Amino acid sequence: MNRKILITLMLYAILGTAYSQETNTNKFRQLGQELPTPNVYRNASGAPGHAYWQQQADYKIAIELDDENQRIYGTETITYHNNSPDALEYLWLQLDQNMRAKDSDTHKVTPNKIEEGMTANELQDFTPWFDGGFKLEYVQDENGKPLHYQVVKTMMRIDPPQALKSGEKISFKIKWWYNINDRMRIGGRSGYEYFSGDDNYLYTIAQFFPRMAVYNDVEGWQNKQFLGRGEFTLPFGDYEVEITAPSDHMIAATGTLQNTKEVLTKEQVSRLDKAKAERDHPVMIVTEEEARKNEKTKSSSKKTWKFKAENARDFAFASSRKFIWDAMGVEQSDGSVVMAMSMYPKEGNPLWEQYSTKAVAHTLKWYSHYTFDYPYPVAWSINAKRIGMEYPMICFNFGRPEADGTYTQRTKYGTIGVIIHEVGHNYFPMIVNSDERQWTWMDEGLNSFVQYLAEQQWERDYPSRRGPAYKIVDYMKGDKSNISPIMTNSESIYQFGNNAYGKPATALNILRETVLGRELFDFAFKTYSNRWKFKHPSPADFFRTMEDASGIDLDWFWRGWFYTIDHVDIKIDQVKWYQLDTKNPEVEKGLAKQKQEQAPQYIGSIRNAKAIEKTQDEIDPSLRDFYTEYDPLKVDVLDKTTYDNILAKLNKEERKLLEGSTNYYEITFSNLGGLVMPIIVQFQYIDDTKETHYIPAEIWRKNSEQISKVFVSEKEVKQIVLDPYLETADTDRSNNYYPEQEQKSRFELYKYKASRWDQNGENPMQRANRAKEIEGTN
Secondary structure, X not given: XXXXXXXXXXXXXXXXXHHHHHOOOOOOOOOOOOOOOOOOOEOOOOOEOOOOOOOEEEEEEEEEEEOOOOEEEEEEEEEEEOOOOOOEOOEEEEOHHHHHOOOOHHHHOOOOOOOOOXXXXXXXXXXXXXXXXXXXXXXXXXOOOEOEEEEEOOEEEEEOOOOEXXXXXXXXXXXXXXXXXXXXXXXXXXXXXXXXXXXXXEEEEOOOOOEEOOEEOOOEEOOOOOOOXXXXXXXXXXXXEEEEEEOOOEEEEOOEEOOHHHHOOHHHHHHHHHHHHOOOOOEEEEOHHHHHHHOOOOOOOEEEEEEEEEXXXXXXXXXXXXXXXXXXXXXXXXXXXXXXXXXXOHHHOOHHHHHHHHHHHHHHHHXXXXXXXXXXXXXXXXXOOOOEEEEOOEEEEOOOOOOOOOOOHHHHHHHHHHHHHHHHOOOOOOOEOOOOOOOOHHHHHHHHHHHHHHHHHHOOOOOOOOOOHXXXXXXXXXXXXXXXXXOXXXXXXXXXXXHHHHHXXXXXXXXXXXXXXXXXXXXXXXXXXXXXXXXXXXXXXXXXXXXXXXXXXXXHHHHHHHOXXXXXXXXXXXXXXXXXXXXXXXHHHHHHHHHHHHOOOOHHHHHHHHHOOOOHHHHOHHHOOHHHHOOOOOOOHHHHXXXXXXXXXXXXXXXXXXXXXXXXXXXXEEEOOEOOOOEEEEEEEOOOOEEEEEEOHHHHOOOOOEEEEEEEEOOOEEEEEEOOOOOOOXXXXXXXXXXXXXXXXXXXXXXXXXXXXXXXXXXXXXXXXXXXXXXXXX
């Protein structure tokens, strides 16, 4: 028995070894095993299949904002349409506010430790103290009868009396309330900001109602728990929302305001109508002067604002008596007009009045250029301290000047950049509705990429944080133990910003600038955007569409950039310079003699030339013979005759080649980083001209570690540079030159570290103002 077991184990070991040896590890192998099999719902080209389906959830919501106690009270009726081919025994809803409940897993799984000099707030936060989370009062069917439900942390399962069959719909009602979180104290994507100076609140409210989870052909129910990082995936539907708030509040929300004349003054309605026709500059609906006056008196009465939104995946709003409001119209290619609008407190000026709404309009223009016309009627930008967060048609954005109205360069471009980014999220994922809970990069990465394109259209050489290849180098060459592949679930990512925003944005820029070219990439990207607007794409749909529409096999690119943590480091190992042997004795022997004369001399020979007064053959000339004076490099008649005979045997083309001065440069490249990329090599010639060669990445397909390539030129090379235009995110440029180029570094003697503030504690704008004052007194 033991012998049989031993033989069996040996066979398994042999077969296992053979299998491992035959496993395809080529970096150009197809993504066959990594991607799901195409089907009738999602086809092999990356498009929705002929049987594609998705669910719909419609909401009627009534909300009351309690400004005295900072609470939300709400009731809703959800009508859920089962468009799937499946009968659903239960329904899943998201209860995102529950991540702030005292018993939340978010508290339990957050690592912490004792540090020196901890604040009272930090010590308090070791124990959950905020009474967050939804307080559910009932879950009923449309006739008011209780429905069985179970809360599972940040999710809720509702069990209908019978399975919801394909093609059927169900309506049910929920009543709830919750305490609004202080964002400045405990953070959060939504919540309130308190202004102690005037005793007012600014509310940015989202995830405020129980929302249907997505059920689709890829994941079934997407009921992964919400721990705070992985964002949201939601079905599309229609919304009717009533928001009751203090009557002196201004409210911005998803959708179109239905009762404008009931909640706005005649003057405000007139201004809003004027703004719809304005294309160049925003019109003030509520001025700063009016907002300052408004925040001084608190109304005890209430107003109800009514909004409708069609084909949206979520709903959010902002409310405050502090708001200034401006707006302008943005005309789409079909002639429709979108209202670009901003609300912000006086603390946001002058920065917000100058830039916010114009940045919204700019974003709509350029995102539409690269994808599709913006399909919604409004796009809001709301100023909220220390946050950047997006929802359909509305986003909350940071950016505040100093109390004196000055601001740093970083604040200016950070404000414009976050507005472009968050408004841009309307396209990804609010319309191209990817699964944020699973794949952060599908919305943040794609959005950061288009953000870069829009920023460059805003101002020449705009200081974009992400996008260009060279900006990701420090991350790519970092400690691999602290880096994860892009294709990692949102909750498990190391270095969230670099992984989900920076690296995918860089990858798409490289595809656009280097691998595909702008025209081909833009067509493929627009194809993906239009195929999947108002649908639920998966990573495979994006990968396949980009290949299908471009006609280029990109599996090697997706594998390297999205499935591995390899980096780019291509090295010039060796350069060999060849020229044809012309057979011309005058040329070849002349070159050989020149080489001989220029060759380094042995130290002994140099010293002997002086130390030895006379050699023996100089003393005794009889020792000399033919070889004493023989010069093998001297051209004789036989050399010339041989050359003439060679020429006589050559045809015209062969003779032209032989008599030319063509240079052949054999360059050996090594792939040290592991990530295969195109080879971009520039020849700088002795006449100061340049020539750049683009070699597709497929040159590595047979050997991904080292390859050689011959380049032919009539000119003599002075220097060879690899990746001269910083296109590939090469992490070590010191090995990109031939001859090797010394990398100079400079250091500075200083007494203090430079920062955005100078030694007087001023930002550049404050310093410039002080300089003007001094100049004015002189």
